[in-house]
Amino acid sequence: MYELLKLLRDKAKESAKRHNPKRPVAYWREEDHLDGQIVRAFVGILRTRGCYWALTGGCTMCGYIKDAYMRDLDPSELRAQIKYLGEEYSGEPYVKIFTSGSFLDPKEIPCEMYEDVLSAFSDAKVISIESRPEFVKDETLKILSRLSDKFNIRIEISIGLESSNEQILRKLINKGFSIKDYVTAAKRVKKHGFLLKTYILLKPPFVSEFYALKTGINSALFALNFSDRVSVNPTVIQPYTIVEDLYRKGLYRPPWVFTLIVLLKRVKVERPEKVIVSYPMKKLKKEGLRGCDSCLKESISRIVEFSLTQRVEVLSLPRECPCYKLWLREVLISKRYPYLY
Amino acid sequence: MIIEPKAQHGLARHLIVRIRGEKEDITFETPNVVVYSGISNEGVPGDLFSFATSYKVHDKAPIMFPRADYIIYENKVIKRDNVGIILGQPKDYDNLKDLDIVFTIITRDVSISYRRTLATILRIRELMRDDAILYVSGHFKPESVPLLYYFGVDLVDDTFLINMPRGERIIQRLLKVSKIVRKLIDRRRLRDYLEIVARKSQYNASLLKIGEREHYKELERGYPVLSEEKTLMTVFEEAILRPDVRRFTERIEKYYKPPRTKRVLLLIPCSYKKPYSKSKTHRALKRVLFTVKNKYAVHEVIVTSPLGAVPRELEYVYPAQNYDVPVTGSWSEEEVKLILRLLRSIVKKGNYDAILAHVPEDYEFLSELGDVIFTAPPNRKITDDISLKLLANTLNETLESLEYVTREEYLKESAIGVLSYQFMDAYRNITFDSIRGRDLSNSRLFKGGFQVASFDPRRGYYSLSMHGAVMLARSKMFWVEIDDFVPKGSVFCAGIVDADERIREGDEVVVLHEGELRAVGIARLQGRILKEASRGLGIKVRHHV
Numbered sequence: 078m079y080e081l082l083k084l085l086r087d088k089a090k091e092s093a094k095r096h097n098p099k100r101p102v103a104y105w106r107e108e109d110h111l112d113g114q115i116v117r118a119f120v121g122i123l124r125t126r127g128c129y130w131a132l133t134g135g136c137t138m139c140g141y142i143k144d145a146y147m148r149d150l151d152p153s154e155l156r157a158q159i160k161y162l163g164e165e166y167s168g169e170p171y172v173k174i175f176t177s178g179s180f181l182d183p184k185e186i187p188c189e190m191y192e193d194v195l196s197a198f199s200d201a202k203v204i205s206i207e208s209r210p211e212f213v214k215d216e217t218l219k220i221l222s223r224l225s226d227k228f229n230i231r232i233e234i235s236i237g238l239e240s241s242n243e244q245i246l247r248k249l250i251n252k253g254f255s256i257k258d259y260v261t262a263a264k265r266v267k268k269h270g271f272l273l274k275t276y277i278l279l280k281p282p283f284v285s286e287f288y289a290l291k292t293g294i295n296s297a298l299f300a301l302n303f304s305d306r307v308s309v310n311p312t313v314i315q316p317y318t319i320v321e322d323l324y325r326k327g328l329y330r331p332p333w334v335f336t337l338i339v340l341l342k343r344v345k346v347e348r349p350e351k352v353i354v355s356y357p358m359k360k361l362k363k364e365g366l367r368g369c370d371s372c373l374k375e376s377i378s379r380i381v382e383f384s385l386t387q388r389v390e391v392l393s394l395p396r397e398c399p400c401y402k403l404w405l406r407e408v409l410i411s412k413r414y415p416y417l418y
Numbered sequence: 419m420i421i422e423p424k425a426q427h428g429l430a431r432h433l434i435v436r437i438r439g440e441k442e443d444i445t446f447e448t449p450n451v452v453v454y455s456g457i458s459n460e461g462v463p464g465d466l467f468s469f470a471t472s473y474k475v476h477d478k479a480p481i482m483f484p485r486a487d488y489i490i491y492e493n494k495v496i497k498r499d500n501v502g503i504i505l506g507q508p509k510d511y512d513n514l515k516d517l518d519i520v521f522t523i524i525t526r527d528v529s530i531s532y533r534r535t536l537a538t539i540l541r542i543r544e545l546m547r548d549d550a551i552l553y554v555s556g557h558f559k560p561e562s563v564p565l566l567y568y569f570g571v572d573l574v575d576d577t578f579l580i581n582m583p584r585g586e587r588i589i590q591r592l593l594k595v596s597k598i599v600r601k602l603i604d605r606r607r608l609r610d611y612l613e614i615v616a617r618k619s620q621y622n623a624s625l626l627k628i629g630e631r632e633h634y635k636e637l638e639r640g641y642p643v644l645s646e647e648k649t650l651m652t653v654f655e656e657a658i659l660r661p662d663v664r665r666f667t668e669r670i671e672k673y674y675k676p677p678r679t680k681r682v683l684l685l686i687p688c689s690y691k692k693p694y695s696k697s698k699t700h701r702a703l704k705r706v707l708f709t710v711k712n713k714y715a716v717h718e719v720i721v722t723s724p725l726g727a728v729p730r731e732l733e734y735v736y737p738a739q740n741y742d743v744p745v746t747g748s749w750s751e752e753e754v755k756l757i758l759r760l761l762r763s764i765v766k767k768g769n770y771d772a773i774l775a776h777v778p779e780d781y782e783f784l785s786e787l788g789d790v791i792f793t794a795p796p797n798r799k800i801t802d803d804i805s806l807k808l809l810a811n812t813l814n815e816t817l818e819s820l821e822y823v824t825r826e827e828y829l830k831e832s833a834i835g836v837l838s839y840q841f842m843d844a845y846r847n848i849t850f851d852s853i854r855g856r857d858l859s860n861s862r863l864f865k866g867g868f869q870v871a872s873f874d875p876r877r878g879y880y881s882l883s884m885h886g887a888v889m890l891a892r893s894k895m896f897w898v899e900i901d902d903f904v905p906k907g908s909v910f911c912a913g914i915v916d917a918d919e920r921i922r923e924g925d926e927v928v929v930l931h932e933g934e935l936r937a938v939g940i941a942r943l944q945g946r947i948l949k950e951a952s953r954g955l956g957i958k959v960r961h962h963v
Contacts, residue, residue, distance in 0.1 A: 078491035244472035248487055283488055288473050327526025327557045327578075328490060403581065410454045410577055413464055415474045416523060416555065417577050 079251065082134045082319055089142050089317035090132075096124055099157040102144045102177065104165055108385055110352055111171050111203060115385045118171035119198075121162040125185035126150060128178030130209065130253050136239075137251050137282050140315025144177040155190055163197030172201040181212035181234075188220055195228045205233040205274065210254055210262030218269040225271075233272035233306075236262060240281060241299035242292050249283045263303035275300035279311040279340065279355075280332035282320045283418055285411035286404075290336050297344040301351045307344070309355040311337055311366055324364070329418045333404045334368040334376040338392050341380065345389045354384035369400040419481075419500065419518050422953040423549045423911075423943060425604045426923065428640045428661065429540075429570035431947075432603040433549065437466065437480045444480060448551060449567040449603075450596050452575035457586050460593045462573065483521055490525055504542055514545040515950070524556035532625040536569060540633055543570035548944075549951040560588045564615045565625050567599050568608060569633070606645055609660060616656070630659040637661040639944050642923035644877040645740045655750055657724040662737050667726050670760055675838040675845070676729065676768035677831035679823055681717040682816050683765065685775040685784060687800070688722035692740065693733045693875075702801045703776065706810050712817045714828035719764060721781060723753045726760035731832035731858055732839055734878030736924070747780045754783050761787055772816045776800055776809050791816075829853045829861060833873075833880070840879045840926070844893035848886060882926055884961045887938035891928045896921055898929050898941075898948060898957060905929055905937045909957040914948050921945030927957060937962035 096102075102122040109118040127145025128135065135142065166172070174194060178185050186194075198204055213234065225232050238259050239250050246252045266273045277296045280289035297307050311332050314324050323329035337355060344353050357366055357377050368376060372395050382391045395401050411417040420436040424447075433448045446462045454464035468479035472487050484498035486505060493506035500518040514520060522542060528534045535558070543552060553573040558566060560582075563574055576589045602608040616626040630637060638661040657663060689697030695704065707713050718730040728738045749757075765773070765787065775784050776793045778800055784790050793809040794800045830853050837845040848863075850870050855861030863870040863880065870889065871880035882890060890896060899916040900909060909929060921927055921941050929937040939959040941948065948956050 078488050081491060242473050248472050283471070284473060292473055323490075325527065326490065327529075328523070406455055406580060409456075410464075410580065413468070413477065414454050414575075414577050415469050415471045 085317045098150050098154040101158045101162055109171050110385050116171050117169040119166055119169040120173045123158050123176045125176045137319035138312050140318045141177040159193050159197050168200040170202040172198045173205040175207050179208040179212045180206035181208035181217050195224050199228050201230055203231045203233055207235040210236055210258045213262035213265055222269050233274050234266050235274040237276040238300050239278040241296040250281050273304040274306040275304040277309045279309050285415045285417045287408045287411040293340045294343050301348045306352040311357055334366040334373055335404045342392045355380055372398050372400055421549050423947055423951050426640045427603045427606045427608045428568045428637045430567045430603050430608055432600050439480055448572035449599050451592050452573055455576050455580045515547050519551045521553045526557040529557040536629050539569050547950045548947045561618050562622050564599055638665050644736050644924035663724050669839055671763045673838050673842045676764050677717055680769050680771055681715050683770045683773045684716050684718050685721050687777050688720050699801055706806050710813045712822050714823040715817055715820045726756045731835040734875050832858050844895040847889045847893040882938050887928045891935050896927045898927050900931050902931055905959050908955055911951040911954045911956045914956050917945045917948035919945040
């Protein structure tokens with residue numbers, strides 16, 4: 078499988094378009110939950126050389142390598158991107174600055190650039206960045222901590238844990254780090270007083286519906302021991318990934334929307350003081366969350382409402398719908414038969 | 419786990435599987451559907467099986483499959499005790515003979531191509547023991563499941579079907595179909611049912627056609643050489659591809675020995691009634707032959723479809739005795755090609771002075787054989803007086819110049835024809851000096867006063883006596899090696915150590931122990947199962963020491 082992964086990456090690299098290195102990948106505005114209230118958020122995605130892990134294989138479900146520039150960028154080009162985003166920014170309190178890799182990877186964004194980023198969004202209350210745990214080092218965190226005090230902006234570091242099951246993480250997702258690495262990084266983040274957000278993947282490849290739910294709940298609860306916020310991401314079928322290959326072979330189907338609802342409900346009830354969010358994509362080129370058309374629309378809007386308000390009452394299941402019964406049966410079958418991916 | 423082979427047709431097997439449960443034994447029959455969804459009490463309950471992956475540990479169950487991840491991305495055989503999982507394609511050196519159940523998943527990209535589906539299934543089947551169970555899950559089309567059974571799948575499951583539109587109904591239907599298939603295997607009539615199944619979709623039609631054309635060898639093993647049923651439906655042209663039909667034509671071409679003495683070849687049409695000699699037409703022709711001088715110098719060959727050409731002495735053989743075909747008076751190109759090919763091979767091997775054809779008009783393609791004398795006048799039935807008179811006259815003319823053939827010689831050469839078809843290369847070992855009987859159908863062969871064999875009209879074969887068995891044993895064919903005991907009634911597979919893989923169900927076999935003859939009888943299963951199975955009735959013994 079890992080050879081195939083490398084092959085797919087090479088294909089992705091070949092088919093990658095020539096991007097303009099002076100423009101970010103994308104930016105948009107959305108709403109999010111922050112400190113008990115709904116706030117406006119600004120999301121900007123910087124184009125960097127790409128996730129080092131993805132370039133040499135990477136995770137089985139991740140296709141973000143398509144947004145990467147693949148070659149080293151000049152600091153001036155990165156500065157142009159930040160400047161561009163800074164001009165578009167209109168004072169939203171919650172800012173998310175992502176790359177298609179790790180923000181804290183010095184090969185993607187040099188440490189000298191952090192000041193540029195923070196100064197571009199100086200009106201923000203919280204700036205959220207993403208990184209793999211191996212780049213969460215004391216030296217980088219010290220620099221960020223100093224800048225955070227200087228600009229009076231809180232910094233949220235997001236780590237993609239995906240699953241707290243070591244076997245799933247290592248074998249099925251091919252994440253490249255272990256739970257121990259995550260815990261070390263998480264403790265380091267908290268030591269420096271940053272906020273921590275953890276991503277959990279709902280239904281990794283080769284995991285059936287029942288075990289997706291089970292391991293999803295376990296992972297979220299595990300992550301909440303360290304994090305202030307957990308974001309649950311249902312798997313999306315992205316090009317040039319193992320998930321897409323499986324999907325074509327008929328061996329992978331995205332999770333049911335009801336699985337996500339049950340997961341959110343269960344985790345929120347267990348840890349009501351923590352923030353748990355999920356923003357499933359509404360527009361998808363390929364199959365997204367499963368469910369009949371009306372249920373899907375209704376359920377996704379409920380999930381978004383829950384994510385913004387954190388009120389567990391809004392989550393409900395349409396118990397009369399035939400597709401709900403279908404989901405129930407699939408969960409039961411996949412308890413015994415785990416190859417129903 | 420105890421697996422008892424009950425019947426086989428093609429690669430489809432009716433097996434009875436007994437599994438020791440905690441409280442009581444569980445029995446199920448294959449081919450069958452494993453039901454995980456709990457929508458039916460029929461079929462094999464899903465509780466019987468337990469799977470494990472990196473995130474799921476084994477539940478307690480009678481059959482526990484080994485732990486396997488990413489099931490399609492590795493080419494590997496994983497084993498746990500006597501059950502195994504095949505990831506991807508198995509390799510030649512993989513040993514699957516020790517496994518009782520093999521599980522594999524068919525992905526969608528394999529299932530959309532009938533060639534790849536067949537290759538995957540038959541590849542695994544070939545490496546497995548013949549009485550072991552092949553459990554296939556994944557993306558198969560529900561309407562082609564009977565065909566999958568025919569090509570060697572024993573268990574399918576409902577996991578991927580349940581989410582289809584009207585999934586419940588599909589599964590209920592599949593359970594019913596599996597039951598029908600089991601019954602049809604017992605009656606050896608699955609192939610007839612498949613002609614209907616093949617018509618359900620283009621995919622099914624291709625699956626059957628390509629499967630039988632390209633995997634004839636594997637399928638032919640599973641066809642018996644006798645049939646309890648009287649008729650065998652061959653309505654459509656694919657009947658030419660049937661493995662039993664193709665076995666008949668191949669044996670005629672390769673092994674059948676026509677009479678050695680100089681003869682006249684008489685081509686006649688087939689009849690609805692079987693065996694042919696019982697039919698009205700053939701009885702009429704026989705009456706004419708009776709009036710002819712030197713009548714034993716006529717070698718009759720029946721021209722037919724889909725068997726091609728059936729020499730008179732083989733008219734009792736399966737499937738010549740059993741088939742049924744609608745006569746339309748039109749011949750397809752493939753049929754004509756087959757008939758001419760077989761007749762040419764008979765003419766080449768035999769020693770014929772002239773070729774006569776007493777056939778209706780639509781048989782005129784026979785003229786391609788060379789100098790064929792058509793005896794029946796056009797626009798007339800071949801059985802009316804004028805036609806028959808003409809036939810008698812022509813026969814008298816052509817036979818006049820031939821050396822006289824005695825009745826004994828005629829019967830002997832007919833017997834050789836049957837023996838060469840039945841025992842193939844081993845027929846030379848069965849020698850005899852005299853033959854007794856009214857005609858071939860109740861003839862007995864003798865050597866030095868001892869009976870060697872007698873004709874069995876049920877099979878169209880010769881049944882051997884102990885003297886004949888000694889002769890066959892020398893040929894190193896059709897043998898079964900048993901443990902050290904003297905079989906009396908039947909030999910069960912448990913007692914069989916090894917067997918000749920050329921044995922087919924219904925064949926005459928000799929039972930040996932370290933080269934020493936113990937018994938002779940009829941095989942009830944094909945050679946490979948006799949060799950590999952450890953349960954079930956193997957040989958019905960006729961004579962023993």
